[in-house]
C-alpha cells in the first residue's frame with residue numbers, strides 16, 4: 001500500500017516547491033523506492049496548454065501527450081519516474097469531470113457541492129496515481145496557502161490524511177525566511193503565519209522546509225520548531241544554492257530528510273545511493289573549465305521560464321562537455337531592428353519553439369546568419385520551420401516561401417498545416433501532442449548523435465514541412481534525416497555541408513536530464529566548443545551584450 005507525501009508552500013509563490021518535490025523524489029528513488037509525482041494546480045484552465053508563456057512559462061509535454069505545468073519538467077529531470085496524464089490535474093480538469101458526471105446522471109438526486117464532490121474528485125486524482133504500483137506518491141499543491149482557490153485542495157488533502165491514517169500520510173510545508181538588509185536579520189514571522197494558516201485548515205505539517213538567502217543558526221531553527229509545532233529535527237534549510245539547483249538532493253540528504261521520511265512513513269530502510277548526483281555536482285563545482293555562449297533567439301525571451309527546459313538541456317549538455325554555458329537571450333523582434341550584429345561572437349545559435357507571427361523575420365535572419373557563417377545551429381519545432389523557410393528563400397531562391405501560420409496566402413507554403421489539423425477548431429489539447437516514432441537515416445548527423453535508427457520524441461505542433469517542396473530543398477543541400485514512419489512527416493533536417501546545422505520538429509529538451517543529457521544538445525554544445533576553438537576571435541572578447549546572462553545553474557526561479 002502506497003504512502004503519501006503532500007508538499008504545500010506558503011509566504012510567497014515561486015519558492016521552488018517543484019524543485020523540492022523533484023529532489024524528494026530523487027532521494028526516495030536513491031533508497032530504491034518506486035515513486036510517483038503529481039502536481040495539483042488551483043487554476044481553472046483544464047491544462048496550461050492554452051495559456052501564454054507570459055502567464056505560465058513553458059508548457060511541458062509528457063510522453064502520453066499531456067500538456068502540463070513546467071514543474072513536471074523538474075520532476076522528470078530529478079527522477080526516473082515516467083509522468084503521464086495522472087501527473088497534473090487542475091481545478092478546471094477536476095470540475096470538468098465532476099460536471100460531466102453530473103450531466104450523465106452520476107449524482108442523481110444530489111446537490112453537487114465543493115465539499116464533498118470536488119474534494120472527493122481531488123482525492124481520487126491522488127488515489128489513481130497510487131494504482132500504478134508505487135511505494136510513495138508525492139503530491140505538490142500549486143499556489144500558496146491562504147489563496148482562495150487552494151482551499152478545496154487543502155481540505156481534500158486534510159481529509160486524505162484523516163481517512164488513510166496519519167502514519168501513511170506526511171505533510172511538508174515550504175516557506176520563505178525573508179532577510180531584512182536594514183537590520184541584518186532573517187525573519188521567521190511570515191513562516192509562523194503561514195503554518196498558522198495551514199493549521200486553521202486542520203493540517204499540521206510534519207516537516208518544515210525554509211528557503212533562505214542566509215544560513216540561520218540553531219536558535220532560529222528552534223524558534224521555528226517551537227512556534228510551528230514541528231520537531232527540531234523536522235526543520236530543514238534550503239539556502240540559495242551556491243552553484244546549481246542539482247545540488248538540492250544532496251543538501252537535503254545531508255540534513256537527513258530522507259532518513260526522516262523513511263522513519264515517519266515506516267518505509268524499508270535501504271542504503272542511499274546518491275553517487276550519480278555526487279559525481280554530477282563534483283563536475284559542476286570543480287570540473288567546468290570552458291565557457292561558451294549560446295544565443296537563444298525567441299519571442300518570449302525576457303522570461304526565463306518560457307524556455308525553461310531548453311536552458312536546462314543546454315546546461316546538462318554543458319556539464320557533459322565540461323563547459324559552462326552562458327546564454328545570450330536575443331529578442332527576435334529586436335534582431336529585426338538591430339540586425340545580426342547582436343549575434344556577433346556567439347558560439348552557437350538556437351531557435352526554440354513558439355507560436356504566432358511576431359519576431360519570425362528576426363528568427364529567419366538568425367538562421368541565415370548561422371547557416372552562412374558556419375555557426376552551429378539548432379532549431380526546435382518552430383525553429384525547424386524557421387530553418388526550412390530561410391533555406392527555401394535564400395538557398396533555393398523560392399520567393400515568397402513561408403508558413404501558412406504566418407501568411408495564410410503565401411506563394412510558397414513550405415510549412416503547412418497538418419492534414420489532421422484542417423478541421424480542428426478547439427484550441428485545448430488538439431495539437432499533435434506527445435511521443436511519436438521517428439526513423440533516423442543512417443549516415444546522417446542525427447544518426448551520429450542518437451546512434452539509433454528508431455527514436456521516440458515528444459511533440460507539440462500543428463504545422464509541418466510541406467512534402468511537396470522536399471525534393472527541391474534536398475536538391476539544394478537540405479537533408480531530411482528523420483521521418484515519422486506512419487505519416488511520412490519530416491521530423492529532423494540537417495545541412496551536411498555545414499559543421500553542425502540540425503533542427504527537429506519535436507521537443508528534445510523535454511527528455512534531457514542532468515544525469516543523462518540529450519544527445520542532440522550534447523552534440524550542439526560540443527560543436528559550439530569546437531567553433532569557439534576554431535574561430536579567430538579568442539573567447540571572452542565577444543561583443544558584450546545586455547542579453548548575456550549566467551547559465552541556468554542558479555536558483556532564481
Ligand code: GLN
Pocket residue numbers: 352353354355356380381382383405460461462463464
Ligand atoms: N507554431 C508551430 C506549430 O504549431 C510550432 C509549434 C512549436 O514550436 N511548439 O506547428
